[in-house]
Amino acid sequence: VQLQASGGGLVQPGGSLTLSCATSGFSFDMYSIAWFRQAPGKEREAVSCLSNSDGSKYYRGSAKGRFTISGDRTKNTVYLQMRRLRSEDTAVYYCATNTGYCDPVADSYGMKYWGKGTQVTVSS
Numbered sequence: 001v002q003l004q005a006s007g008g009g010l011v012q013p014g015g016s017l018t019l020s021c022a023t024s025g026f027s028f029d030m031y032s033i034a035w036f037r038q039a040p041g042k043e044r045e046a047v048s049c050l051s052n053s054d055g056s057k058y059y060r061g062s063a064k065g066r067f068t069i070s071g072d073r074t075k076n077t078v079y080l081q082m083r084r085l086r087s088e089d090t091a092v093y094y095c096a097t098n099t100g101y102c103d104p105v106a107d108s109y110g111m112k113y114w115g116k117g118t119q120v121t122v123s124s
Helices: none
Strands: 002-006 009-011 017-024 031-038 045-051 057-059 067-072 077-082 091-099 118-122
Antiparallel strands (some): 017 077, 031 091, 091 118
């Protein structure tokens, strides 16, 4: 199981950015994939989760209404479209996966396999 997040960078407040999570080594349609972030000095927090088997999507906290998670089965890739970015969105963003569905009540959505992160910096 391999995941690689990319697409991070520097963006101004109010701007947009789309992150990609390229996956390999497992059956994409049978797994769920989630995004997390960790800001300096803070604990890791869940952002969003996509259950590929039924298309269910979950969002947490400030991601609701601003971020959109989506998947492309032809590319085995999950995206996180982020809009109206704020300075507090600055963090390292990670994607993770596990078999089955997202667990909406678990801190980590039930994820088991983790990829390396990509830095997102929101600053003017």
